[in-house]
Amino acid sequence: MKDSSRILLFSAVLAVICALLLAGSTLFTAPYRQANEKAEELRNFLAVLGAPVQELRDSQELLELFTRDVRVKTLGRLTLYEYYPDSGGDAKPQAVAVPFTGMGLWGVIKGVIALQPDLRTIKSISFYQQEETPGLGGEIASDWFRRQFENKQLASADGQAGFRVLKPGGQAGPAEVDGISGATMTSQRVELMLNNLARSIAEERQHYVQ
Amino acid sequence: MSSSTAVSAAPSAAKWKKTLGDGLYTANPITRQILGICSTLAVTNRVDKALVMGAALIFVTGLSNLFLSLLRRLIPNRIRMIAEMAVVSTFVIVIDQFLRGFYWDISRQLGPYVALIITNCIVMGRGEAFALQNPPLLSLLDGAANAAGYAMMLAIVGIFRELLGSGSILGITLLSSAWYVKNQLLVLAPGAFFALGLLIWIFNVINPPVPRETEK
Structure with a gap:
């Protein structure tokens, strides 16, 4: 009995020490980590909008570019960038970015889509946070998948709001892209996400004034 | 490893030197013990990644060895392994948070491999084989020396792969793309197998293993 109480006491003390160490390091690094995550988000927003992010050296410059060239606007439930x-010299924005989130297969997928000012034609898309299966669903972050979206419409041919991720190999229409072989679940969830996005954008489109 | 000596007396200078030499070279974790291979293959396509990974492992192995050695007479034998895991994972999370806070870019490129140090055999191996039988400072040296041996091999593989695969070292272009055709194979995972295999072969030719039965 003495032996097991010693084990209990030892585990309890060790657990408390480890927990204190972890809590301390988490608290200490939290502001820096959050700043980095925020900068990463801005970098993705700027990149899909077509801003020259490659030339930037640090998060300070990133923030400067963002505050100078991007205007944040609320449109109903949407936030537009x-x-x-x-x-600001132009009358019209060159592009409008709309962030979106949704559940993927293993975790939350966060992305941002850049549209032409008509809020219909896709300029580019980025999935900047995802935990899909590497090599399968994880391919949504790859260039070949993302490039398919360029110049597609966020509405199907009959004008209905909607977007389809097809089985790969078919002929993709103006509101369709090829899905990923072996990643049907991820493809379906991305499709659902984009459909939700297309619907909320369609609802707000007529209220949009530049 | 041979570490069955009594622990009461302060270790001699020769023992310090042997501990350092074993970790760095004679019993190098990569070329001799063939431990920690997974991360060696994964993070060596660029030298800076290899260096940061090596530094992270030096931190984790050194400190967890120091801690485990301090606790070595208190840890109940029945929960020895789980106590080691708790100590190791604490330090791994600390270094992971630190990299995310201060070296964001490199932390993103290393991806899950920093967190996976928890499963790196070198860390647990040094704890089990050395720290639990030796005094704290010597254990700290043993952990740091083994991890430095690992870091050194990572850097060598990294230099080889980055130079031939991307024509640069630490991002500085050395082999101009005007006349050098980059070898993509070395950037990808299979290239790491070739590079590491060659490295282990070379080091085993220079420093052949001592037959086990003559030990001690």
């Missing part, structure tokens, strides 16, 4: 590359 309008891109004015000439510091």
Whole structure:
């Protein structure tokens, strides 16, 4: 009996020490980690909008570019990030980014889509946070998958709001892209996410004034 | 490893030197013990990744060895392994958080491999084989030396792969793409197998293993 109480006492003390160490390091690094995550998000927003993020050296410059060239606007339930590359000199934004989230197969997928000012034509898309299976669903983050979206419409041919991720190999229409072989679940969930997005954008489109 | 000596007396200078030499070279974890291969294959396509990974392992192995050695007479034998895991994973999470806070880019490129240090055989192996039988400072040296031996091999593989695969070292272009055709194979995972296999072969030719039965 003495032996097991010693084990209990030892585990309890060790657990408390480890927990204190972990809590301390988490608290200490939290502001820096959050700043980095925020900068990462801004970098993705700027990248889909077509801003020259490759030339930036650090998160300070990133933030400067973002505050200078991007205007944040609320439209109903949507948050729009309008891109004015000439510091607001243009009447129309060059592109509008709309972030979206949804459940993937293993975890939350966060992405951002850049549209032309008509809020219909896709400029580019990025899935910047995802935990899909590497090599299968994880391919949503790869260039070949993302490039398919360029110049597609966020509405199907008959004007209905909607977007389809097809089985790979078919002929993809203007509101369709090829899905990923071996990642049907991820493809379906991405499709659902984009459909929800297309629907909320369609609801708000007529209220959109630049 | 031979570490069955009594622990009461302060270790001699020769013992310090042997511990350092074993970890770095004679019993190098990669070329001799063939431990920690998974991360060696994964994070060596660029030198900076290899260096950061090596530094993270030096931190984790050194400190967990120090801690385990301090606790070595208190840890009940029946929960020895789980206590080791708790100590090791604490330090791994600390270094992972630190990298995410201060070296975001490299932390993103290393992906899950920093967190996977928890499963790196070198860390647990040094704890089990050395720290539980030896005094704290010597254990700290043993952990750091083994991890430095690991880091050294990672750097060598990294230099080889980055130079031939991307034509650069630490991002500085050395082999101009004007006349050098980059070997993509070395950037990808299979290239790591070739590079590491060659490295282990070379080191075993230079420093052949001592037959086990003559030990001690």
